[in-house]
Amino acid sequence: MKHHDVTIVGGGCVGLSTAKHLSEQTDLDIAVLEKEHHLAEHQSGRNSGVLHPGFNYPPGSKKAQFATEGTRRMKQYCATHGVPCEELGVLVVAKTDREEAYLDVLASRAEANGVEYELLDSQAEIREHEPYAVGQAAFYAPEAASVDSQQYTYALAREVQWNGVTLYTGHAVERIRKQPSGYHLTTSNSDIETTYLVNAAGLHADTLAHQVGVGHGYQVVPFRGEYYEVTPDRTKLCQTMIYPVPDPDLPFLGVHYTRRTDGKVIVGPNAVLAFGREAYQNTDVNLAELKEILTYEGFRRLLQSKTMLSVAWSELNKSYRKTAFTKAAQRLVPDIMEDDLHKSYAGIRAQLVSKDGKLVKDPLAIETDDAVHVLNAVSPGLTSSLPFGEHVATSVIEMENDSSSHL
Ligand SMILES: Cc1cc2nc3c(=O)[nH]c(=O)nc-3n(C[C@H](O)[C@H](O)[C@H](O)COP(=O)(O)OP(=O)(O)OC[C@H]3O[C@@H](n4cnc5c(N)ncnc54)[C@H](O)[C@@H]3O)c2cc1C
Known part of the structure; x- marks a missing residue:
């Protein structure tokens, strides 16, 4: 049976970034186990591909720190590794007085987090950036960028393999057993033993963590985000990126416009409960997983909030009725x-919900003596992946140093 010093479950951008930092900073024997035969099949390849500088996150939060640092580092990374990335800037458009007032909150957060911004207070100024966007004021963040997240994930994979990391694709971890020293992983392919475990399994991270008694106060609730693509003859409607003013109570940004690095303009995503962790079509249902969601007390508590119920209803409407999405x-x-929009891909967010019915908004990695479980890597998890992966790698290095000092 193969043995590795560190085994990372999940070859998404967070798992691979962890592998990158560990392989750069140590001589440990590292493996990444990915259940799919190709990379970026889930969140890391099914997203908006936007680098979000931290203007929308509370100063001092991990999210703000990771997003601001992550945006800058990732641009550098993409430039060095030939990953398509364009600094287009994002325009957050206010339609009402209440939304306009919230732009000041964004401005003060941008100020505190060290993010460049400009406040635009007329339709004329908005038009200078986006000729077809309509609003009474806007917040402009020039550092926001559009990136090809699939190519980024593959670039990380190439780099870690070059650094000596073993990447096993087609290895779904089915069971994790704690041993006196380290872990035994039963996979759909060969079994593996490891001294240290990093669980970066995205939509399935909670299930794996629960197998070794970690994270029982949380469960992943999958929220699907569907996109439409603007027909090529109408892409002039969005030159860069156009966003609505975020709702401070919700972790998801509303339907927005993104110009991708391949020139396509995508609109979305909505945020609708997925009837399974990988239920990418709105007709897909995984009965066992749906039951697990509906019987989870955290989910039932979440739905007790009137705001959540009304958001759930309006998002469901956008999923099944194109008119509502338009x-x-x-x-x-x-x-x-409506005719300018064609159904495109969908992604599913691994949103962590605590037992008391709260959506966990900050990144969350739970550490034990010999494992790190990345339970919450929600948006902007792509933007944050370099600092977040480095943070996880540092935890493993500290564990290794602690155990060596006890010998
Ligand atoms: C619709 C949508 C839009 C988003 N937009 C943005 C955005 O614009 N900007 C941004 O910064 N972030 C965005 N995000 C968030 C970002 O995509 C995620 O935070 C990030 O990709 C999380 O990466 P990950 O590596 O944790 O997860 P994943 O990419 O899901 O990787 C986890 C990997 O683990 C593998 N795996 C799971 N279970 C097992 C198992 N048992 N054994 C082996 N392997 C396993 C999976 O196959 C998968 O490849 C968006 C997300 C979604 C869904």
Whole structure:
């Protein structure tokens, strides 16, 4: 049976970034186990691909720190590794007085987090950035960028393999057993033993953590985000990135416009409960996983909030009725028409919900003596992946140093 010093479960951007930092800073024998035969099949390849500088996150939070640092580091990384990345800037458009007032909150957060910004207070100024966007004021963040997240994930994978990390694809970890020293991993392929474990399994991270008695106060609730693509003859409607003003109570940004690095303009995502952790179509149902969600007390508590119920209803509507989705898109760009939009891909967010019914908003990695379980790597998890992976790698290095000092 193969043995590695560190085994990372999950070959998404967070797992691979952890492998990158560990392989750069140590001589440990490292493996990454990925259940799919290709990389970026889940969150790391099914997202908006936007680098979010930290203007929307509370100063002092891990999210703010990781997003701000992550945006800068990732641009550098993409430039060095030939990953498509364009610094287009993002325009957050306010439609009401209440939303306009919230732009000041974004400005003070940007100020505190060291993010460049500009406040625009007229439609004329908005038009200078985005000729088809309509609003009464806007917040402009020039550092936001569009990135090809699939190519980024593959670049990380190439780099870690070059550094000597073993990447096993097609290895789904089915069971993790704690041993007197380290862990035994039963996979869909060969079994593996490891001294240290990093669980970066995204949508399945909670299930694996629960097997070794970690994270019982939390469960992943999958929220699907669906995208439409703007027809090529209408992509002039969005030159860069156009966002609605975020709702401070929700961890998801509303339907927005993103110009991707391949020139396509995508609109979305909505945020609808997925009837399974990998239920990418709105007709997909995994009965066992759906039951697990519906019977989870944290989920039932979450739904006790009237705001959540009304958001859930409106998001469901956008998923099943294109007219409702178009209406949300028209709020920012009134000229967009139903016929301009074609159904595109969907991604599923691994949103962690605590037993008391709260959506966990900050990144969360639970450490034990010999493992790190990345339970919450929600958006902007792509933006944050370099500092977040480094943070996890540092925890493993400290564990190794502690155990060596006890010998
Ligand atoms: C719709 C959507 C839009 C988003 N937009 C943005 C954005 O614009 N900007 C941004 O910064 N972030 C965005 N995000 C968030 C970002 O994509 C995620 O935070 C990030 O990709 C998380 O990476 P990860 O490595 O933790 O998870 P994943 O990419 O899901 O990787 C986990 C990996 O683990 C593997 N795995 C799972 N179980 C097992 C097992 N048992 N054995 C072996 N392997 C296993 C999976 O196959 C997967 O490859 C978005 C996310 C979604 C869903």
